[in-house]
Amino acid sequence: MIECPDDAFYSRTTTAVAKELIGMKLVRTLKIKNNTLRLAGTIVETEAYGHNNDKASHARIGPTSRNAVMFGGVGIAYIYFTYGNHYCVNVSAKSKREIAGAVLIRAIEPIEGVNVMREYRAVDSIFSLGSGPGKLTQALNITSMLNGADMKDPKSELHIEFGTTPKEIISTPRIGITRATERNWRFIDPSSRYLSKMQIKVR
DNA sequence: CGCTCGATATTCT
DNA sequence: GAATATCGAGCGA
Numbered sequence: 001m002i003e004c005p006d007d008a009f010y011s012r013t014t015t016a017v018a019k020e021l022i023g024m025k026l027v028r029t030l031k032i033k034n035n036t037l038r039l040a041g042t043i044v045e046t047e048a049y050g051h052n053n054d055k056a057s058h059a060r061i062g063p064t065s066r067n068a069v070m071f072g073g074v075g076i077a078y079i080y081f082t083y084g085n086h087y088c089v090n091v092s093a094k095s096k097r098e099i100a101g102a103v104l105i106r107a108i109e110p111i112e113g114v115n116v117m118r119e120y121r122a123v124d125s126i127f128s129l130g131s132g133p134g135k136l137t138q139a140l141n142i143t144s145m146l147n148g149a150d151m152k153d154p155k156s157e158l159h160i161e162f163g164t165t166p167k168e169i170i171s172t173p174r175i176g177i178t179r180a181t182e183r184n185w186r187f188i189d190p191s192s193r194y195l196s197k198m199q200i201k202v203r
Numbered sequence: 204c205g206c207t208c209g210a211t212a213t214t215c216t
Numbered sequence: 217g218a219a220t221a222t223c224g225a226g227c228g229a
Contacts, residue, residue, distance in 0.1 A: 047221070056221070058214095066214070083222045084211025090221085104221055134222045176221055196222095 003154045003161050010074035010093040010152070014101040017093040018048035019171070019187045024163040026089075026108050028140040030116075031157075039117055039140050041108030041130050042163055044192035047174045048185040049090070051100040055179035059100035070100040075152040075160075078102045079137075079144050086134030089142055091151045091160065106133045106175070106186070109194040132196040166191060 005024065010017055021043050030037040049057040049070075058067040058080070069078035069092050078090040094101035108130035110117055117129050117139040130136035137143075142158065149158040168191065171184040175196065188195055 049221075058221075061215085064214080080214095080221085081212060082220060084213080084220095086222050088221060106221085132222070174221075178220090 004152050004159055005075070005162065006152055007074060010091065011096060012093065013095045013098070014048035014050055014093050014103055015185060017091075018046040018103040018185065019169055020165075021046050021091075021103060021105070021160070022169050022187055022189050023165040025111070025161040026105060026136075026140070027112075027159050027161055028142065029157050030141065037113060037116060039113035040161075041110045041112075041136065041140075043105055043107075043160075044109050044189045045105075045107035045195050046187050047104040047106055048187075049102050049104060051094075051098055054183075056174060056177040056181075056183075057100075057102075059102070063100075067100070069148060070102045075150065077146055077149040077151055077158050079142060079147040081144060082134075087137040087143055088133045089137055089158075104133060105136065107131050107188075107192075107194055107196045108136050109192060110139070127194060131194050135196075 024043050025040050026043055028039040051059045059070045063071045069076050074093050076092045078092055079087055081087055090102035090104045092102045110129050120141045121139040129139045146158045150156045151160045166189040169187055170190050172186045173181055174186045
C-alpha cells in the first residue's frame with residue numbers, strides 16, 4: 001500500500017506540488033534506544049521556489065554546495081540554516097522540463113507527539129509550536145543532518161505521508177523575500193489556526 | 204496590537 | 217562587507 005507521495009507526485013511544477021502538499025503530514029521519526037518515536041503535523045502552509053526563472057529562489061544562481069538538493073532527484077529534503085539561528089525544511093520538486101526547484105514547508109498543525117515537540121521547543125501556546133518555518137524545525141528537531149533525507153520513504157527519519165485535502169486552498173504572495181514578490185506562490189489552508197503569523201502588508 | 208532591532212551562520216558581491 | 221526563504225524580546229500606543 002502507498003503511504004507516501006512518490007516520484008511522480010514530486011515530478012511536477014513546484015507550484016502544483018506546493019498546493020497539493022497542503023493537508024499532507026510531515027513526519028519525523030526519532031530512534032531512541034529500542035523505541036521509535038513519531039512526531040507529525042499536518043502541513044497547512046507552503047511556498048514554491050523555482051530555478052533561474054525565479055529571482056527569489058536559492059537555485060537562481062545555479063548549483064552550489066548549499067542548494068545542490070534542488071538540482072538533484074525529487075522528493076528529497078533540502079534543509080538550510082539561515083539568519084544564524086534557524087533551519088528551514090523544503091522538499092525538492094520539479095517537472096521534467098525544469099532543472100531545479102523545491103517547496104518550503106512554512107507551517108504545520110501538530111498532531112502526533114506533541115509532548116515531545118514541547119521538549120524541543122518550550123512555548124506557552126500550542127499555536128506557536130509549528131506556525132513558522134524556523135519554529136517547526138525546532139519542534140521536530142530537524143537540523144542539517146537530515147539534509148538529503150528521502151521524503152518518499154516511510155522508513156526515512158523525515159518523510160511526508162498522505163493526509164486529508166482541506167476544503168479550500170488559497171494562494172498569496174510569498175513571505176520574507178525581497179525579489180519576485182508579485183508571484184502568488186504561497187499556499188495555505190485558510191481555515192487553519194496554525195499559519196505563520198507574519199502577515200502580508202496591505203497598503 | 205505593531206514596530207524596531209539584535210542574534211549570528213552561511214552565502215553572496 | 218552586506219544580505220538573508222526567521223524569531224522573539226522590548227518598547228510604545
